Amino acid sequence: xxxxxxxxxxxxxxxxxxxxxxxxxxxxxxxxxxxxxxxxxxxxxxxxxxxxxxxxxxxxxxxxxxxxxxxxxxxxxxxxxxxxxxxxxxxxxxxxxxxxxxxxxxxxxxxxxxxxxxxxxxxxxxxxxxxxxxxxxxxxxxxxxxxxxxxxxxxxxxxxxxxxxxxxxxxxxxxxxxxxxxxxxxxxxxxxxxxxxxxxxxxxxxxxxxxxxxxxxxxxxxxxxxxxxxxxxxxxxxxxxxxxxxxxxxxxxxxxxxxxxxxxxxxxxxxxxxxxxxxxxxxxxxxxxxxxxxxxxxxxxxxxxxxxx
Amino acid sequence: xxxxxxxxxxxxxxxxxxxxxxxxxxxxxxxxxxxxxxxxxxxxxxxxxxxxxxxxxxxxxxxxxxxxxxxxxxxxxxxxxxxxxxxxxxxxxxxxxxxxxxxxxxxxxxxxxxxxxxxxxxxxxxxxxxxxxxxxxxxxxxxxxxxxxxxxxxxxxxxxxxxxxxxxxxxxxxxxxxxxxxxxxxxxxxxxxxxxxxxxxxxxxxxxxxxxxxxxxxxxxxxxxxxxxxxxxxxxxxxxxxxxxxxxxxxxxxxxxxxxxxxxxxxxxxxxxxxxxxxxxxxxxxxxxxxxxxxxxxxxxxxxxxxxxxxxxxxxxxxxxxxxxxxxxxxxxxxxxxxxxxxxxxxxxxxxxxxxxxxxxxxxxxxxxxxxxxxxxxxxxxxxxxxxxxxxxxxxxxxxxxxxxxxxxxxxxxx
Amino acid sequence: xxxxxxxxxxxxxxxxxxxxxxxxxxxxxxxxxxxxxxxxxxxxxxxxxxxxxxxxxxxxxxxxxxxxxxxxxxxxxxxxxxxxxxxxxxxxxxxxxxxxxxxxxxxxxxxxxxxxxxxxxxxxxxxxxxxxxxxxxxxxxxxxxxxxxxxxxxxxxxxxxxxxxxxxxxxxxxxxxxxxxxxxxxxxxxxxxxxxxxxxxxxxxxxxxxxxxxxxxxxxxxxxxxxxxxxxxxxxxxxxxxxxxxxxxxxxxxx
Numbered sequence: 001x002x003x004x005x006x007x008x009x010x011x012x013x014x015x016x017x018x019x020x021x022x023x024x025x026x027x028x029x030x031x032x033x034x035x036x037x038x039x040x041x042x043x044x045x046x047x048x049x050x051x052x053x054x055x056x057x058x059x060x061x062x063x064x065x066x067x068x069x070x071x072x073x074x075x076x077x078x079x080x081x082x083x084x085x086x087x088x089x090x091x092x093x094x095x096x097x098x099x100x101x102x103x104x105x106x107x108x109x110x111x112x113x114x115x116x117x118x119x120x121x122x123x124x125x126x127x128x129x130x131x132x133x134x135x136x137x138x139x140x141x142x143x144x145x146x147x148x149x150x151x152x153x154x155x156x157x158x159x160x161x162x163x164x165x166x167x168x169x170x171x172x173x174x175x176x177x178x179x180x181x182x183x184x185x186x187x188x189x190x191x192x193x194x195x196x197x198x199x200x201x202x203x204x205x206x207x208x209x210x211x212x213x214x215x216x217x218x219x220x221x222x223x224x225x226x227x228x229x230x231x232x233x234x235x236x237x238x239x240x241x242x243x244x245x246x247x248x249x250x251x252x253x254x255x256x257x258x259x260x261x262x263x264x265x266x267x268x269x270x271x272x273x274x275x276x277x278x279x280x281x282x283x284x285x286x287x288x289x290x291x292x293x294x295x296x297x298x299x300x301x302x303x304x305x306x307x308x309x
Numbered sequence: 310x311x312x313x314x315x316x317x318x319x320x321x322x323x324x325x326x327x328x329x330x331x332x333x334x335x336x337x338x339x340x341x342x343x344x345x346x347x348x349x350x351x352x353x354x355x356x357x358x359x360x361x362x363x364x365x366x367x368x369x370x371x372x373x374x375x376x377x378x379x380x381x382x383x384x385x386x387x388x389x390x391x392x393x394x395x396x397x398x399x400x401x402x403x404x405x406x407x408x409x410x411x412x413x414x415x416x417x418x419x420x421x422x423x424x425x426x427x428x429x430x431x432x433x434x435x436x437x438x439x440x441x442x443x444x445x446x447x448x449x450x451x452x453x454x455x456x457x458x459x460x461x462x463x464x465x466x467x468x469x470x471x472x473x474x475x476x477x478x479x480x481x482x483x484x485x486x487x488x489x490x491x492x493x494x495x496x497x498x499x500x501x502x503x504x505x506x507x508x509x510x511x512x513x514x515x516x517x518x519x520x521x522x523x524x525x526x527x528x529x530x531x532x533x534x535x536x537x538x539x540x541x542x543x544x545x546x547x548x549x550x551x552x553x554x555x556x557x558x559x560x561x562x563x564x565x566x567x568x569x570x571x572x573x574x575x576x577x578x579x580x581x582x583x584x585x586x587x588x589x590x591x592x593x594x595x596x597x598x599x600x601x602x603x604x605x606x607x608x609x610x611x612x613x614x615x616x617x618x619x620x621x622x623x624x625x626x627x628x629x630x631x632x633x634x635x636x637x638x639x640x641x642x643x644x645x646x647x648x649x650x651x652x653x654x655x656x657x658x659x660x661x662x663x664x665x666x667x668x669x670x671x672x673x674x675x676x677x678x679x680x681x682x683x684x685x686x687x688x689x690x691x692x693x694x695x696x697x698x699x700x701x702x703x704x705x706x707x708x709x710x711x712x713x714x715x716x717x718x719x720x721x722x723x724x
Numbered sequence: 725x726x727x728x729x730x731x732x733x734x735x736x737x738x739x740x741x742x743x744x745x746x747x748x749x750x751x752x753x754x755x756x757x758x759x760x761x762x763x764x765x766x767x768x769x770x771x772x773x774x775x776x777x778x779x780x781x782x783x784x785x786x787x788x789x790x791x792x793x794x795x796x797x798x799x800x801x802x803x804x805x806x807x808x809x810x811x812x813x814x815x816x817x818x819x820x821x822x823x824x825x826x827x828x829x830x831x832x833x834x835x836x837x838x839x840x841x842x843x844x845x846x847x848x849x850x851x852x853x854x855x856x857x858x859x860x861x862x863x864x865x866x867x868x869x870x871x872x873x874x875x876x877x878x879x880x881x882x883x884x885x886x887x888x889x890x891x892x893x894x895x896x897x898x899x900x901x902x903x904x905x906x907x908x909x910x911x912x913x914x915x916x917x918x919x920x921x922x923x924x925x926x927x928x929x930x931x932x933x934x935x936x937x938x939x940x941x942x943x944x945x946x947x948x949x950x951x952x953x954x955x956x957x958x959x960x961x962x963x964x965x966x967x968x969x970x971x972x973x974x975x976x977x978x979x
Contacts (some may be wrong), residue, residue: 011597025383025398037526037529056656063565081630098694098698101698102697102698104700105697105701105702106658106701106702107455108449109697109701109702110653111455111529111650111695112647112654112693112697113648113693113694113698114649115647115650115651116690116691116693116697117690117694118649119647119686119689120686120691121686121692122686122695123683123687123690124687126683127683127684127687140494147720183402189656190547235643239533239537242530243530243533243534243535246526246527246530250526277541277544277545278541278545280537280541281541281545283540284534284537284538284541285534285538287530287534288515288519288531288534288535288538291519291527291530291531291534292519292522292531296527361904441930462898475890481949571955577839577840578838580838580839580841581838584838584845584849585824585825585827585828585831585852586828586831586835586838587838588817588821588824588825589825591814591816591817591821592814592817592825593814594816594931595813595817596812596813596814596815597795597815598776598812599812599814600814600825601776601795601796601797601800602774602776602796602797602800602806602812603797603800603825603826603828603888603889603892604797604800604801604826604827604828604829604830604892605797605825606797607794607797613835616847617839659816707816
């Protein structure tokens with residue numbers, strides 16, 4: 001592998017890592033605060049893409065139609081914002097309808113319910129919109145920069161930049177606001193939060209809303225780079241992000257970010273070195289190996305069944 | 310109205326399961342004899358294949374006719390016969406209970422499925438699903454883990470068994486001429502299945518051993534990664550067909566064969582969970598440290614439970630391959646695992662009867678709702694979600710239907 | 725040979741020294757008490773004996789054999805039974821099953837027997853069930869055999885733990901605050917129960933207790949610890965007068 005080749009892969013890995021990181025953060029937040037694996041999260045990503053599709057389509061129609069002309073970067077920003085809104089609503093609804101009643105049930109039942117909701121959303125999409133793949137409108141005119149022989153598109157820069165920015169905003173929200181503190185408190189001790197005058201339901205909804213926002217951003221960014229949409233697009237990326245979240249240490253937002261980028265790097269560099277059909281195989285094997293040696297992930301709290309006395 | 314329903318319900322509370330099964334058997338025989346002759350005057354072109362549910366979806370106008378058919382052939386005869394037979398059953402000696410159950414179930418299935426090839430297939434899938442669900446229950450229910458490895462285990466069993474049977478007995482493009490005389494085939498099938506199961510059990514160590522150091526949630530990932538890895542490995546092995554799959558499995562998995570294997574699996578797994586050894590798994594779930602201090606070797610329990618579960622999932626996979634006559638890696642992915650999880654959690658944790666019920670309900674739903682096309686996959690998740698919301702532990706959890714319970718032998722005389 | 729010998733036992737949790745230079749020497753047939761204020765390290769000592777932690781330093785010998793480094797299930801199989809301060813029952817198992825489980829090291833049948841329901845398996849399971857009923861009878865639990873272990877009254881739950889510990893046929897029984905949360909009457913009942921089973925089963929017992937009435941009247945010899953170190957060791961009336969013990973529990977008198 002040449003040095004230019006290496007940096008090329010590096011840039012790609014950053015891009016994919018950003019997607020995984022954003023989605024992984026969503027998983028990890030819900031897990032940390034609500035002790036729940038939301039297996040519908042990958043499909044929330046998918047729903048976000050479609051919401052983004054329609055919103056960007058509408059905005060472009062308004063813009064091009066002459067009503068309110070907007071530069072394309074504005075369309076992108078507005079798309080992201082409104083998609084976050086729309087996807088949050090979906091997330092909050094899912095929490096309300098499916099997870100809230102199961103709060104006292106075994107966690108596995110909630111997990112299975114999540115899987116079913118995911119399936120429901122996929123099929124509903126297929127049913128309502130047909131099997132035809134949709135194309136996301138081009139919102140960013142691609143310019144390729146060549147730096148020392150490495151091609152970097154502006155799209156990739158935007159993706160990584162926006163992702164990092166949003167992760168930072170989330171970090172501020174969680175660390176500096178009262179609601180963020182409530183979320184972290186709930187992650188430590190579920191029962192205490194309502195005793196402090198904060199409603200668990202509110203925090204639960206807020207957590208799902210934030211988690212879905214991150215997925216929404218990921219979906220819009222993903223669609224700018226890979227504009228083909230289909231109902232099952234969330235499955236694979238969802239599971240991978242889930243693995244990334246666990247690699248990073250469940251419940252840790254920094255961990256999820258780290259896990260996401262780590263997985264991106266593992267995948268891209270494995271694909272670079274080994275034949276492409278073996279990519280998944282080797283990537284998952286590496287993941288199992290890492291987990292075998294660091295079961296709590298990189299940033300998770302060490303937990304040993306032995307010591308819980 | 311409510312008291313009317315109550316009155317009817319009270320008529321039927323004391324009827325043992327065996328009576329219902331025998332009732333179903335006789336109803337099936339009746340259907341064999343007069344079913345088609347009855348269908349015509351009722352306005353139905355042919356006998357409804359799956360209790361008329363598919364029929365009702367395809368021809369909603371005929372619903373009253375179908376209901377009439379169900380009443381005449383199923384509901385009334387079954388209820389009447391069950392009620393009549395009950396006093397006779399109560400008089401039977403207790404040792405005859407299990408053999409009678411087996412004969413009754415087998416007879417009922419034979420009688421009912423004799424009418425239509427399709428029914429045979431449905432029953433085979435139900436039996437295979439029962440094996441999958443019960444084996445998953447060992448790990449997820451009794452041992453309290455959250456393992457997502459069903460798809461992977463099934464794949465390993467399916468492929469190993471298929472390689473042995475196709476490679477050994479069939480002339481095809483992939484493996485060339487058969488190695489062994491074809492006459493030996495059906496007798497070698499059990500051996501092929503067992504080898505498939507054993508190899509699956511060995512690979513289960515990949516999931517079981519990491520689970521020693523990790524808490525339950527991480528097992529989900531590891532088992533998920535296992536399923537992915539198995540799928541990827543198969544896709545990369547051109548020698549077994551890669552993504553295109555493997556076919557030409559000889560059709561040695563007839564309904565009786567599948568029934569016998571399912572029975573053995575249920576029996577063996579039930580023996581495990583009702584033994585003190587098996588109860589160790591529940592202790593590991595409820596308080597692992599307490600278990601360790603009470604002489605339970607928790608590592609050994611985890612390994613044994615995983616391997617037993619994997620073995621029978623592998624057998625289910627092998628049976629599946631030979632019922633279908635074709636397998637490919639995509640059959641054994643996330644979707645299959647999700648189905649197994651759904652059957653398990655719907656049916657009930659920590660209960661073999663629950664797993665049987667869950668598998669039966671799910672498979673019947675899958676088949677019965679076929680006329681809905683893709684919409685089926687909206688209705689089924691909704692049904693399962695509603696189920697989970699109302700009964701989060703499952704339909705029958707932590708209890709067993711009477712015929713699966715072990716009797717308490719040495720209760721003191723005062724009881 | 726003493727049944728249990730502990731020498732120089734020291735254990736650190738990270739930077740916290742939980743046990744320091746603990747030593748013990750127990751002959752067969754003794755009934756010994758271990759007391760000390762909360763956080764003194766009593767349960768930690770039990771956990772170290774049982775193998776739940778591996779001691780940072782020190783020796784633990786049971787019948788002359790070292791226990792250090794063995795896994796808990798092996799240690800308990802050698803004949804050490806214990807109850808827990810905070811009950812560790814198995815919420816979904818019946819009382820009968822709970823006690824039966826402690827026979828796991830004594831099954832005398834293997835996996836194949838269990839899977840295929842062989843005669844040997846049936847015979848052994850019946851024997852074990854009989855022995856379990858005998859044990860339940862000793863502890864007054866027969867009526868609750870099929871009840872789930874957490875569905876019965878609290879005092880009985882404690883007895884289930886004791887019966888379970890007895891099921892593994894221990895030579896040494898470790899009781900960790902067996903009367904926590906019980907009434908005075910239940911405490912006296914428990915004391916009598918302990919004396920009875922010690923007699924009947926030839927046990928050697930170590931009891932951790934806070935309640936003075938119990939530990940002073942039950943034990944022949946008591947060790948008191950504070951901050952992980954032994955502060956007193958001797959007969960009950962010596963301990964009662966020992967000013968270090970009084971200081972640890974009540975604080976110092978100020979004039």
